[in-house]
Amino acid sequence: METKNKKMKMMTLDQLKDRDIGEIGTPERDKYEFDLRMELLGEMIKSVRKERNLTQEQLGELIGVQKSQISKLERSTKNVTIETILKVFKALKANVKFSVEMNELEFNVA
């Protein structure tokens, strides 16, 4: 598990994508693009939570929600609100960065 985690951390998202849903350009890839993001977001939360040595219940307490909610955030393929993401990572003392890239320009929204 530890090994698996470490490996994941070292993989770029593109590598994950290639592994999990096929090369760029295939219809499958486009279709699951968003689900993948959500999946990864869940994985991220779980990863960081583990890193902090917290149980879902403890993380829940930090935020003020039940453990079941954390579980859902970690494994759901559903859509999520920015507010929720920020709330969770703030509790985990992790920084969320957000950037929009267009051509050569890149604006960062941290």
Place this chain on the structure above:
Amino acid sequence: METKNKKMKMMTLDQLKDRDIGEIGTPERDKYEFDLRMELLGEMIKSVRKERNLTQEQLGELIGVQKSQISKLERSTKNVTIETILKVFKALKANVKFSVEMNELEFNVA
């Protein structure tokens, strides 16, 4: 307007934050952290849309929503869903990157 846009693009978010809501550590800053993010997200959308020379109505057509919806996304202080963000920037042919940073480690969710 052109000048204003260019200037904004050149500013980092931290600069924007400092200018708009005060230095790090002040309660005001923490309090408006999320609102600010949303505000900036709106500004991003507007910026990129302008860059593409689209009206709100045109962008709306690309996505399949009314111009009023675009207006709301651009100027709302409200919360937004990941799906919505992706949808908008995809229409704008811009790339959204998402990353979570914790200590020295950084995982990218692109």
Place this chain on the structure above:
DNA sequence: TAAAAAGTTGAATTATATGGAAACATTTTG
């Protein structure tokens, strides 16, 4: 291997994001 701890799931509820329509306001342009 049994008990405890941690995580998952489903059903139900509440809160709120998405969205349309239309009236209004602001900006642009001829």
Place this chain on the structure above:
DNA sequence: CAAAATGTTTCCATATAATTCAACTTTTTA
């Protein structure tokens, strides 16, 4: 300045994200 274009706001409906509770499953540990 008047008309046209663009953007904003409000009211409203609908969809769905956030959340709880409790039962259930899986994992850990003594």
